[in-house]
Amino acid sequence: MSADDRLLDVRDVTVAYPGRHGRDGVRAVNGVSLHIAPGEVVGLVGESGCGKTSLGGAVMGMLPLAGGEISFQGERVDRENRTWMREYRRRVQMVFQDPMGALNPRLTAGAALEETLYVHRTQPGLETAPGRRARRQELMAQVGMDDAVMGARYPHELSGGQRQRIGIARALAVGPRLLVADEPVSALDVSVQVQILNLLKDISEQLGVACLFIAHDLAVVRYMCRRTYVMVGGAIVEEGLSDTLFAHPAHPYTATLIAAVPDVARGLAARSR
Template identity: 50%
Template sequence: MSAQQAATMTGDAAPLMEVRDLRKTYALPRGQTLKAVDGISLSVMPGEVLGLVGESGCGKSTLGRCLLRLMDVTSGQILFEGRDITTLGERALRPLRTRMQMVFQDSYASLNPRRRIGDLLAEPLRVHPDADGRRRPAAAITARLHELMELVSLPRAALNRYAHEFSGGQRQRINIARALALSPRLVVADEPVSALDVSVQAQIVNLFMDLQARLGLTYVFVAHDLAVVRQISTRVAVMYLGAVVELGATDSVLHHPAHPYSAALTAAVPRPVVGGMRAVPLGGDIPSPIARPAGCRFHTRCPHVQERCRAEEPVLRPVRPGHEVACHFPLPGA
């Protein structure tokens, strides 16, 4: 563990980003409300990788977009570098865009098919001034484009080609290069490898890790593949129905889960057995986020449910240093 990571784990550094009781709701017909993000509070420390995991529809991607103010939030607070950005307008947010960027899941839809890659990567360099507030000269932009190609291990000739001329993994490298163009501090990666072949996934994850080590980046890494999360994350936040139900160091959460939902997710990871792979299915159906169950939001699927679970919603509380769980009856040994 690096000194920076040690500071992250012991709380000796100030958060790069902090969210407090964050909520994002959508008004639906007939007076119904969908709670996509439902009262989340957490921090992202400098130099760490916070993995957001959970089943599809749990609110991971919505939370990631809210963090970067790509969508407005309903209530709560977002602090970036100590500054409240919750209600900033687009003009006030524009200078901050240089320090926080996103890599999206769909590598092809993220790139304009009518423009060459060089033009796409140069656009943020032309739109945003340099550190001295001046427009970048053409030579400086060209030099930066060459640096970006080297960072993501693509040839300079790729700058003259179009998105359809690349494989999925190459396109994701281009999206990563674009996210890094302005040297951000924070990168939110929204399922960046889920649409790629397994062998390509490993290459892109290794690229993320290499870039973090070289550039001192901080990531919020959204994923549903626990193997990917285990490889890249410093800490893990497990989400269920719009809320964080477990939060802690990656090894602690994935090897010693305290919440029954986290335990079910780890048990569902396919394991090699004689004759093939076996996965333990997670039982039950996810309740509708429009009509969330009273009490613990997981109690309808929990094998350890008790009466208190049906009546009282648990809050995050420590089960060991740096490890919190929202469960009335944490699993033994957690």
């Protein structure tokens, strides 16, 4: 793959948290490189505390880099350049583990979507209320929600799966090229997990939106992503096609991840057979 084919290019990135009260700081990410092509869904897998969320935060431009650099569509992510960052924050959207925190408790799902559409106005027609209403209905349909019913509900009146659908609709409302999905299904019931995974998969295929899919479960990542990075202790230890990683793990850690296959993964494996 040439550098021009890269939507996102993370080169030798280090993220460090400062120490407090005289204690040493934490190097959460240590010299990580990874890349994502336009429309590609790429997995990032590793055990709790290995640095996945920190790397995601660096990609989102939320955390400063202690080393290395990140480029998006060939341009360097520069946290100091506010105009550039505003556009970047539109192009790169986050899908959270628990979307509750990202949703305003005082707005119905439909009103929240319309507000996001109004604030960003990424396409003609969104200046008018009927235009926003039409786009909102389109987005709700895209995430498999009945706008007439669910659009009128407040976040606390939605199930976890429904809330995650709204979270995804909200991310899509601003026209992103990349989603950073940090454990997007781990807070959900197993049966709902599969639905949300399939939704994310369909969306990236239909809209050509790329995704950095973060999880601690290799089987879920394999189901979602053709290509996967395995992270241990802040570093990438293995990268490759998910099927190959699964069949012939090169790193002993990858092998232990495969051994620890939880229920949802068995369900997914049964489905793909």
